[in-house]
Amino acid sequence: MKHVTHALFAALFTLMLGIGAALAQTTHEVMMVTEMIEGRPIPAFYFEPVGLLIQPGDTVRFVAAGPHHTATAYHGQHVKSHRVPEGVGPFSSPVVPVGDVWEHTFDGAGTYDLWCAPHEHYGMAMRIVVGEPGGPAMAPIDDRSPVGVYANAALVLSDPALDPAHILSNGSVSWAEISSDAKELPGQ
Ligand SMILES: [Cu+2]
Known part of the structure; x- marks a missing residue:
């Protein structure tokens, strides 16, 4: 009987450790935003936070606060600059309906650059x-063509606020921290 009790406690302990590990995995929310700007013909489109x-x-829950957004990895198989850790497969949300969410779990350590396909x-x-x-x-963006990191996305990802060391020390970086130059309408 004593052996049975020990085995039972051991099993319970293992189970609790497992539950503890599962609970330690956090879900983070990132809003996908469309913001009308007075006096501007085209809204601002951005992730909030823009650095995380x-x-x-951990899992990131992408929340569609506006229409026509995706969360897509900069991955060679998307015919874009490869800016996720080696060995990570290509991933992308579909266009997320407004009010819906799309979740992705990030297993491998490293720096991941993402884009929104319609608004890059x-x-x-x-x-x-x-x-x-x-x-x-971690490398500077070297290809700013449509198959690299295109137009204003290159400006945003090169902004000092998104320096990985800054993300590491701050935990989260708001769109408000990105310089106004990177937010100018492209081609103007
Ligand atoms: Cu978008």
């Missing part, structure tokens, strides 16, 4: 640091 620190195994040229891009900075996204 999470831990391996307006600067809708963001950076997520998983655990610690690393990987191809």
